[in-house]
Amino acid sequence: xxxxxxxxxxxxxxxxxxxxxxxxxxxxxxxxxxxxxxxxxxxxxxxxxxxxxxxxxxxxxxxxxxxxxxxxxxxxxxxxxxxxxxxxxxxxxxxxxxxxxxxxxxxxxxxxxxxxxxxxxxxxxxxxxxxxxxxxxxxxxxxxxxxxxxxxxxxxxxxxxxxxxxxxxxxxxxxxxxxxxxxxxxxxxxxxxxxxxxxxxxxxxxxxxxxxxxxxxxxxxxxxxxxxxxxxxxxxxxxxxxxxxxxxxxxxxxxxxxxxxxxxxxxxxxxxxxxxxxxxxxxxxxxxxxxxxxxxxxxxxxxxxxxxxxxxxxxxxxxxxxxxxxxx
Amino acid sequence: xxxxxxxxxxxxxxxxxxxxxxxxxxxxxxxxxxxxxxxxxxxxxxxxxxxxxxxxxxxxxxxxxxxxxxxxxxxxxxxxxxxxxxxxxxxxxxxxxxxxxxxxxxxxxxxxxxxxxxxxxxxxxxxxxxxxxxxxxxxxxxxxxxxxxxxxxxxxxxxxxxxxxxxxxxxxxxxxxxxxxxxxxxxxxxxxxxxxxxxxxxxxxxxxxxxxxxxxxxxxxxxxxxxxxxxxxxxxxxxxxxxxxxxxxxxxxxxxxxxxxxxxxxxxxxxxxxxxxxxxxxxxxxxxxxxxxxxxxxxxxxxxxxxxxxxxxxxxxxxxxxxxxxxxxxxxxxxxxxxxxxxxxxxxxxxxxxxxxxxxxxxxxxxxxxxxxxxxxxxxxxxxxxxxxxxxxxxxxxxxxxx
Numbered sequence: 138x139x140x141x142x143x144x145x146x147x148x149x150x151x152x153x154x155x156x157x158x159x160x161x162x163x164x165x166x167x168x169x170x171x172x173x174x175x176x177x178x179x180x181x182x183x184x185x186x187x188x189x190x191x192x193x194x195x196x197x198x199x200x201x202x203x204x205x206x207x208x209x210x211x212x213x214x215x216x217x218x219x220x221x222x223x224x225x226x227x228x229x230x231x232x233x234x235x236x237x238x239x240x241x242x243x244x245x246x247x248x249x250x251x252x253x254x255x256x257x258x259x260x261x262x263x264x265x266x267x268x269x270x271x272x273x274x275x276x277x278x279x280x281x282x283x284x285x286x287x288x289x290x291x292x293x294x295x296x297x298x299x300x301x302x303x304x305x306x307x308x309x310x311x312x313x314x315x316x317x318x319x320x321x322x323x324x325x326x327x328x329x330x331x332x333x334x335x336x337x338x339x340x341x342x343x344x345x346x347x348x349x350x351x352x353x354x355x356x357x358x359x360x361x362x363x364x365x366x367x368x369x370x371x372x373x374x375x376x377x378x379x380x381x382x383x384x385x386x387x388x389x390x391x392x393x394x395x396x397x398x399x400x401x402x403x404x405x406x407x408x409x410x411x412x413x414x415x416x417x418x419x420x421x422x423x424x425x426x427x428x429x430x431x432x433x434x435x436x437x438x439x440x441x442x443x444x445x446x447x448x449x450x451x452x453x454x455x456x457x458x459x460x461x462x463x464x465x
Numbered sequence: 466x467x468x469x470x471x472x473x474x475x476x477x478x479x480x481x482x483x484x485x486x487x488x489x490x491x492x493x494x495x496x497x498x499x500x501x502x503x504x505x506x507x508x509x510x511x512x513x514x515x516x517x518x519x520x521x522x523x524x525x526x527x528x529x530x531x532x533x534x535x536x537x538x539x540x541x542x543x544x545x546x547x548x549x550x551x552x553x554x555x556x557x558x559x560x561x562x563x564x565x566x567x568x569x570x571x572x573x574x575x576x577x578x579x580x581x582x583x584x585x586x587x588x589x590x591x592x593x594x595x596x597x598x599x600x601x602x603x604x605x606x607x608x609x610x611x612x613x614x615x616x617x618x619x620x621x622x623x624x625x626x627x628x629x630x631x632x633x634x635x636x637x638x639x640x641x642x643x644x645x646x647x648x649x650x651x652x653x654x655x656x657x658x659x660x661x662x663x664x665x666x667x668x669x670x671x672x673x674x675x676x677x678x679x680x681x682x683x684x685x686x687x688x689x690x691x692x693x694x695x696x697x698x699x700x701x702x703x704x705x706x707x708x709x710x711x712x713x714x715x716x717x718x719x720x721x722x723x724x725x726x727x728x729x730x731x732x733x734x735x736x737x738x739x740x741x742x743x744x745x746x747x748x749x750x751x752x753x754x755x756x757x758x759x760x761x762x763x764x765x766x767x768x769x770x771x772x773x774x775x776x777x778x779x780x781x782x783x784x785x786x787x788x789x790x791x792x793x794x795x796x797x798x799x800x801x802x803x804x805x806x807x808x809x810x811x812x813x814x815x816x817x818x819x820x821x822x823x824x825x826x827x828x829x830x831x832x833x834x835x836x837x838x839x840x841x842x843x844x845x846x847x848x849x850x851x852x853x854x855x856x857x858x859x860x861x862x863x864x865x866x867x868x
Contacts, residue, residue, distance in 0.1 A: 141702075144701050145698075145700050145701045148693075148700060148726070149694075149697050152691075152693035152694070152697065156691060273521075273522075273526065274521065274522065275522070275525075275714060275742075277745045277746050283725075285727070287727070298700060298701075301725065301726045301727045303725055376690040376691060376718065377718070377721060377746065377748075378690060378714070378717070378718060378746050379690070380688075382688060383690060417694070418693060418694055418697075420694070421693075421694020421697075422693075422694045422695075422697035422698055422701075425681065425683060425698060426698070426701075433682070433683045433684045434683045434685065434694050434695045434698065435657060435684035435685060435686055437694060438686075
């Protein structure tokens with residue numbers, strides 16, 4: 138039993154990290170909005186999904202215009218990435234303007250319901266457009282980097298099997314790390330980052346210190362949504378097929394990751410995302426082996442949520458969060 | 466402030482308008498069928514035949530094939546019914562592959578007194594609850610695709626099917642796996658649906674009976690996109706054969722991700738991966754994938770018919786198209802006979818139901834049909850195909866006759 142688990146460990150790690158990186162970047166979107174507005178933007182999963190569709194649509198557009206053959210794969214990848222990020226970023230600002238800002242003085246519950254409304258709206262709009270264009274909302278996109286690398290982990294330790302890693306997985310990991318480092322730098326080292334942290338700490342006082350609160354909030358939504366949309370492109374490239382409902386489960390997992398890491402804490406979200414990805418992959422690969430076949434891979438989600446519950450019972454502020462004594 | 470409120474209001478209005486437009490167009494879809502051939506404006510008594518299949522969502526390729534096959538058969542015979550003094554109409558419903566939607570549609574169909582029969586469904590999980598409603602209203606239903614044993618095992622008077630059952634398909638697949646492909650160590654993946662689990666279970670029993678070992682039996686969730694977890698288990702078990710009970714969305718991704726992980730073992734599935742969707746999803750990773758199917762490759766066995774279909778709808782027939790065409794003809798023959806028995810007057814639903822069940826030796830484009838007392842087709846065969854490369858349909862390997 139143990140030998141079987143160890144044997145596949147390198148592969149499980151690789152797959153878990155790729156999935157975790159996706160969760161982590163999406164979790165950042167939740168955590169940023171929560172950190173500043175103290176409300177959960179439940180439409181964030183759908184923003185991620187929209188990003189996946191916009192990216193795929195852009196790729197199809199490139200191909201039908203005949204540009205795809207002419208440019209190197211990485212240019213196309215980068216362009217599509219930028220288009221999806223810009224689109225979802227602007228969309229995020231629009232959503233905030235229409236659905237959240239008019240409700241900012243209302244009780245938290247009201248904006249929460251508004252967010253759920255937006256998420257259903259986005260699902261159905263994307264579904265409608267995809268259905269109209271392709272006759273089927275399940276869309277299989279163009280994979281740019283479908284190649285496969287073999288990592289000879291068996292030469293590191295003979296007990297391990299070799300792991301296979303898609304070229305695209307490397308891109309997902311690299312992009313996620315770059316996005317996270319960039320964001321960390323932005324929030325901690327730039328003027329706008331200072332403004333963001335100031336608004337997070339105390340909106341009224343910040344506005345007295347001549348910080349344009351509305352603009353900072355709009356910027357937060359832009360960055361969070363752009364990150365979500367960009368991750369959507371990574372996801373579509375990684376798994377090939379997308380549908381308008383991928384945002385829901387993934388959004389839930391990413392939200393869990395944000396809470397696990399300590400919601401409002403950007404580094405916590407990254408850590409939580411990677412952790413959830415790894416746990417989920419380990420559970421789905423090994424649950425059957427550990428329980429002797431009575432629980433199978435289909436119970437993987439339960440395991441992630443169970444761990445969340447346990448963490449929240451013993452450390453309610455999350456793994457990297459600080460206990461809130463006063464509103465910071 | 467007023468301006469800002471106005472702006473929000475304007476944007477909400479735009480969204481609402483967009484949604485209304487969406488509803489409007491889907492509403493149009495719904496009535497499109499009713500318009501078929503109804504344009505004469507004559508006062509002939511109307512006979513409607515409904516169809517239920519997923520026209521949107523994950524299985525819409527197969528669902529649309531069922532609708533179009535039925536539509537083709539019905540339109541060909543509209544004049545024949547006009548001479549009998551009836552206005553024959555086709556009403557397609559979209560069950561979205563969802564049992565709740567299927568049952569809701571079934572209630573609508575039951576309430577429409579001019580509907581005499583139903584063609585459908587695709588998914589057994591939708592057929593089973595919906596057929597309870599049909600039984601209540603005595604509306605006969607003929608399914609060209611649902612294979613779960615429970616569909617006919619309940620011995621409902623209203624339920625017939627023209628394709629083979631899962632407890633025949635599973636063993637036929639097992640025979641291929643063990644005897645033809647020489648599998649000894651088999652890994653089974655299933656999607657936890659009435660169809661997928663039923664098929665996987667009957668396959669499992671049969672391969673064990675043939676002396677092969679089952680080294681893993683795992684479930685997945687419909688709608689998932691990442692199957693690396695299950696496939697990592699496959700890696701550790703090193704099976705020489707993988708069986709998948711489930712639909713082509715997940716099947717295509719599993720094949721693709723398995724090949725990307727370097728799993729080269731042959732993969733086999735049931736009739737639900739008998740779809741060009743497999744090619745779209747798995748692409749050039751679609752190698753060494755066998756599938757049992759309850760449908761013949763119509764483009765080879767009846768090319769004339771397939772050409773006619775392509776010409777009419779500007780798209781290639783899926784295999785279910787031909788079975789939907791045959792099922793519709795079985796329905797129409799039954800209705801016609803019921804009209805005759807009723808002295809040329811509009812028959813009741815009960816009369817249509819009993820006439821359809823009494824079908825014997827009907828020769829269609831894809832299959833011969835005689836119903837037994839449960840509503841199963843005595844002549845239903847199982848076919849084994851194999852994909853090797855991104856081309857649909859796969860190559861026909863063998864035909865298995867009913868015992």
